[in-house]
Amino acid sequence: MKKIDKSVADAYFREKNTYMIIYFVIWAIVSYGVVAIAEPLSTFTFNGFPFHYFMGAQGALAVFIILLFVNAIVGDKIDKKYGIDEKKNEEIGSKTTQNH
Amino acid sequence: MDSQFIVSLIIILATFALYIWIAVINNAKGTSDFYVAGRGVPSVYNGMAIGADWMSAASFIGMAGTIMVLGYDGLAYIMGWTGGYLLLTFLLAPQLRKSGSYTVPEFIGDRFGSKTALIIAAICTMIISFTYSIGQLSGSGVVIGRLFKIDAGLGTMIGVVLIAIYAAFGGMKGITWTQVAQYIVLIVAYLVPVIFMSLQITGNPLPWLSYGHIVSELGELDRALGLSEYFAPFENGTKWQFLALMFTLMCGTAGLPHVITRFYTVKTMKAARWSGAWALLFIALLYFSAPAYAAFSRFILMTQVAGSKIAELPAWTKTWVDTGLLSVADQNGDGILQWAELVIKNDIVVMATPEIANLGAFVIGLVAAGAMAAALSTAGGLLIAISSAFAHDIYYRILKPTATDKQRLNVGRITIIIATLLAGIVALNPPGAITQIVAWAFALATGTFFPALVLGVWWRRGNSKGTIAGMVIGLAVTLAYIFAAKYGGFTILGIIDTGAGVFGAIAAFAANIIVSLSTKPPSQEIQDYVTNLRYPEQMTYKDGEVHMTE
Numbered sequence: 001m002k003k004i005d006k007s008v009a010d011a012y013f014r015e016k017n018t019y020m021i022i023y024f025v026i027w028a029i030v031s032y033g034v035v036a037i038a039e040p041l042s043t044f045t046f047n048g049f050p051f052h053y054f055m056g057a058q059g060a061l062a063v064f065i066i067l068l069f070v071n072a073i074v075g076d077k078i079d080k081k082y083g084i085d086e087k088k089n090e091e092i093g094s095k096t097t098q099n100h
Numbered sequence: 101m102d103s104q105f106i107v108s109l110i111i112i113l114a115t116f117a118l119y120i121w122i123a124v125i126n127n128a129k130g131t132s133d134f135y136v137a138g139r140g141v142p143s144v145y146n147g148m149a150i151g152a153d154w155m156s157a158a159s160f161i162g163m164a165g166t167i168m169v170l171g172y173d174g175l176a177y178i179m180g181w182t183g184g185y186l187l188l189t190f191l192l193a194p195q196l197r198k199s200g201s202y203t204v205p206e207f208i209g210d211r212f213g214s215k216t217a218l219i220i221a222a223i224c225t226m227i228i229s230f231t232y233s234i235g236q237l238s239g240s241g242v243v244i245g246r247l248f249k250i251d252a253g254l255g256t257m258i259g260v261v262l263i264a265i266y267a268a269f270g271g272m273k274g275i276t277w278t279q280v281a282q283y284i285v286l287i288v289a290y291l292v293p294v295i296f297m298s299l300q301i302t303g304n305p306l307p308w309l310s311y312g313h314i315v316s317e318l319g320e321l322d323r324a325l326g327l328s329e330y331f332a333p334f335e336n337g338t339k340w341q342f343l344a345l346m347f348t349l350m351c352g353t354a355g356l357p358h359v360i361t362r363f364y365t366v367k368t369m370k371a372a373r374w375s376g377a378w379a380l381l382f383i384a385l386l387y388f389s390a391p392a393y394a395a396f397s398r399f400i401l402m403t404q405v406a407g408s409k410i411a412e413l414p415a416w417t418k419t420w421v422d423t424g425l426l427s428v429a430d431q432n433g434d435g436i437l438q439w440a441e442l443v444i445k446n447d448i449v450v451m452a453t454p455e456i457a458n459l460g461a462f463v464i465g466l467v468a469a470g471a472m473a474a475a476l477s478t479a480g481g482l483l484i485a486i487s488s489a490f491a492h493d494i495y496y497r498i499l500k501p502t503a504t505d506k507q508r509l510n511v512g513r514i515t516i517i518i519a520t521l522l523a524g525i526v527a528l529n530p531p532g533a534i535t536q537i538v539a540w541a542f543a544l545a546t547g548t549f550f551p552a553l554v555l556g557v558w559w560r561r562g563n564s565k566g567t568i569a570g571m572v573i574g575l576a577v578t579l580a581y582i583f584a585a586k587y588g589g590f591t592i593l594g595i596i597d598t599g600a601g602v603f604g605a606i607a608a609f610a611a612n613i614i615v616s617l618s619t620k621p622p623s624q625e626i627q628d629y630v631t632n633l634r635y636p637e638q639m640t641y642k643d644g645e646v647h648m649t650e
Binding site: 005 | 172175176178179182183185186189190197308309311312313314315316319331332333334339342343346350367368369370373374376377380381384387388391634635636637638639640641644645646647648649650
């Protein structure tokens with residue numbers, strides 16, 4: 001185990017959080033935001049759907065899935081940037097089963 | 101006994117045999133297997149297991165019907181029951197995994213250094229999971245009962261015996277792998293009928309691309325009848341109720357113990373992130389399809405059933421009228437069935453589709469097996485949650501910390517059997533409709549665990565007194581609002597009992613924050629524990645310093 005500067009660990013945390021906030025803003029807009037303005041949106045159509053219905057039934061859900069995969073992929077990239085090795089994480093993770 | 105019944109029976113028995121076989125070969129060998137599946141489940145399979153665990157009898161049988169009846173307002177369930185996975189995956193899952201706990205109450209006990217908090221959390225877990233499982237066992241009773249034309253209660257007890265066997269045997273490891281199999285069964289069973297219906301009605305085998313036009317056509321049909329359009333927003337409740345319901349369902353997702361424990365079964369924080377992504381993808385396959393079922397069924401009912409002569413209704417309507425889920429009347433005596441004279445219950449939409457689309461005995465049996473898979477998989481996850489709350493959190497951590505691995509396993513197994521029996525007995529005479537019972541469980545989770553966990557993970561200053569206050573007050577406010585709205589007609593901004601979680605969460609967050617700030621902060625050791633959760637496993641934070649494992 002080597003000691004590293006806390007500022008490095010904090011930079012990791014901040015980077016992760018910045019992305020997370022972006023994801024949550026998008027999440028809120030496609031769900032709560034669209035519902036809030038459902039009436040005016042209902043005048044447009046998309047693939048035969050009234051637009052507000054499309055967002056509620058398909059659009060929001062598709063965005064949720066994309067955000068989760070983006071989070072997973074970007075999370076891996078950030079880990080790599082800070083020199084985190086998944087094999088080491090697995091070793092450490094498996095040790096916690098013995099604490100009980 | 102007709103051939104349809106025999107085919108259905110064979111398919112269901114074959115799937116049951118598969119589940120038991122999987123449980124036997126995954127027989128739990130130690131508490132790590134029993135509670136967290138040995139922590140070795142790959143993310144993709146864990147995602148499927150989460151999907152099956154998540155989609156219960158209510159989703160499989162009831163949701164398409166709910167959307168058909170409520171129109172646009174029903175979409176709050178679609179967004180509410182999926183959007184919560186972002187809350188769970190971003191805010192809680194990786195951090196809870198790093199903590200190394202086996203259960204949610206254990207995490208709360210360790211994080212706050214408080215046995216009282218652990219016990220309250222264990223009790224809340226048992227209440228929420230028990231409530232939810234009553235709905236599942238009751239649902240499986242209905243399916244088996246309708247299929248074999250036996251009493252639904254007997255069907256419930258059959259479900260109870262089955263679950264007790266494979267849950268007690270394999271514990272979390274057996275349940276997880278059984279759920280992978282159950283996911284495959286349920287998703288195939290759900291998708292086959294709707295794909296065929298799409299082909300028959302629109303000529304396009306992809307229902308998700310084709311049903312949009314049907315939705316618009318339904319609106320035209322409604323306008324011609326002088327009714328509000330199928331897709332018109334907020335016809336069944338206020339905009340506030342929609343938003344409150346969506347909020348309750350999303351936050352409840354992130355606060356349900358049996359869902360959170362699923363993220364303890366993976367190897368690392370990274371695996372937890374990926375599990376969340378895969379889980380939502382697998383769940384979405386069903387959720388994208390439910391509104392399609394609703395639209396197609398309503399279309400068929402409006403165009404092929406309504407408007408026909410009563411003497412010439414399609415053959416499948418007769419069997420469903422016999423079950424009481426469909427009723428036809430001729431109030432104006434003209435011999436023709438008007439849309440207003442047709443009464444439909446929610447359950448019919450998914451279960452009747454194979455007959456409406458003329459798909460044959462095999463698909464009918466498959467859909468029944470799918471409904472059973474959905475009910476059993478969720479019930480299994482819930483019973484493990486109850487068992488771990490008692491056997492691990494209360495028995496091992498509080499009552500008898502010197503218990504051996506073998507003793508703990510035995511207590512775990514016995515608890516599952518007892519809990520299953522008790523839930524089955526209550527399910528014989530359930531206190532409400534399945535979706536209603538499930539909605540209450542969500543509201544309770546939103547009012548208790550969601551605030552406690554989010555503040556526990558993200559706010560170092562949060563202490564045990566604050567969390568205890570938060571959980572107790574959240575529970576009280578949620579229960580009070582549910583009763584007041586349901587029995588007293590009391591609502592705020594039109595929000596009914598299913599949206600009660602909003603008020604519980606607000607009260608819980610407020611109580612937690614106020615009480616934490618008014619009492620002394622947690623020890624430095626605990627604050628360090630919380631800071632440590634921010635970083636990946638390789639970085640450990642202790643005493644103001646960060647160390648990286650090489």
